[in-house]
Amino acid sequence: MITLRDVTTVFSTPTGPYTAVDGAHLEIPAGSIQGIIGFSGAGKSTLLRNINLLERPTSGQVVVGGTDLTELSVEELRRARHGIGMVFQNFNLVNNLTAAKNVELSLKFAGVAGTERRRRALEALAIVDLADKADSYPAALSGGQKQRVAIARALATEPAVLLCDEPTSAVDPRTTTSVLQYLADINRDLGITTVIVTHEMNVVRALADHVAVMEAGRIVERFALAELEAGTFTPATAIGAHLVADEIVLDRRRTPVGAGVTPGEEAHHG
Numbered sequence: 001m002i003t004l005r006d007v008t009t010v011f012s013t014p015t016g017p018y019t020a021v022d023g024a025h026l027e028i029p030a031g032s033i034q035g036i037i038g039f040s041g042a043g044k045s046t047l048l049r050n051i052n053l054l055e056r057p058t059s060g061q062v063v064v065g066g067t068d069l070t071e072l073s074v075e076e077l078r079r080a081r082h083g084i085g086m087v088f089q090n091f092n093l094v095n096n097l098t099a100a101k102n103v104e105l106s107l108k109f110a111g112v113a114g115t116e117r118r119r120r121a122l123e124a125l126a127i128v129d130l131a132d133k134a135d136s137y138p139a140a141l142s143g144g145q146k147q148r149v150a151i152a153r154a155l156a157t158e159p160a161v162l163l164c165d166e167p168t169s170a171v172d173p174r175t176t177t178s179v180l181q182y183l184a185d186i187n188r189d190l191g192i193t194t195v196i197v198t199h200e201m202n203v204v205r206a207l208a209d210h211v212a213v214m215e216a217g218r219i220v221e222r223f224a225l226a227e228l229e230a231g232t233f234t235p236a237t238a239i240g241a242h243l244v245a246d247e248i249v250l251d252r253r254r255t256p257v258g259a260g261v262t263p264g265e266e267a268h269h270g
């Protein structure tokens with residue numbers, strides 16, 4: 001369903017070219033949930049944005065539903081993008097529009113007639129159980145509700161693919177579970193191919209079928225969740241091992257009790 005072939009993205013920076021994504025290959029089966037995990041700066045968001053060409057790769061192919069998006073004209077790409085929804089870490093809602101009007105925006109860009117937009121926006125809000133908040137403004141919604149409106153907006157054009165960029169980073173742990181549950185239900189009920197970028201192994205464990213580990217722009221490791229759960233996956237890289245273990249390792253000098261430095265001070269200054 002989604003095939004990335006040798007995708008490379010090089011940014012021009014004041015200090016010279018910077019390769020954010022370096023020769024990435026990835027096959028994402030239709031209807032599956034692909035996790036992309038790695039530390040900050042690994043290139044995860046850039047690779048995700050390569051899938052809808054929000055960030056056009058410098059080279060390589062991005063094939064979605066059999067079409068190489070890199071070969072489309074501007075108008076063809078605009079239409080293809082209606083089939084690829086996207087959800088962001090900070091929700092990206094328009095604050096002076098109600099929840100329904102935010103959802104209607106994506107329908108408006110897709111050329112859906114005004115009379116039809118409200119009906120479809122309410123349908124999309126119902127998927128995330130927010131039909132009763134249709135006329136609320138973002139300021140009156142919790143973080144989890146805002147993200148659900150953003151998910152409804154992404155779903156309104158009935159996409160085949162949903163791209164999620166750290167969708168739970170800005171919400172608390174309980175809300176994280178709720179947002180992930182909606183994404184899981186949507187994948188199961190609507191068959192939407194889902195790609196989720198995260199730095200949290202818990203998120204990947206909860207949701208993904210397949211996982212790609214990124215480091216310094218490269219996909220360095222790949223595994224299926226089933227292998228992890230069966231205990232048959234052996235990470236080949238240090239970063240893979242670290243993420244799979246999901247350990248928090250503190251590198252702190254132990255200070256003898258009474259030495260005058262509290263643990264809190266040590267964490268900040270020591």
Ligand SMILES: Nc1ncnc2c1ncn2[C@@H]1O[C@H](COP(=O)(O)OP(=O)(O)OP(=O)(O)O)[C@@H](O)[C@H]1O
Binds near residue numbers: 012013019020039045
């Ligand atoms: N438009 C840009 N111009 C220059 N450098 C960029 C640009 N976008 C991203 N980068 C750099 O590319 C690298 C990868 O960024 P990216 O956001 O893809 O990483 P990430 O793994 O998603 O990290 P994070 O979890 O912190 O968002 C970073 O070093 C970033 O500074």
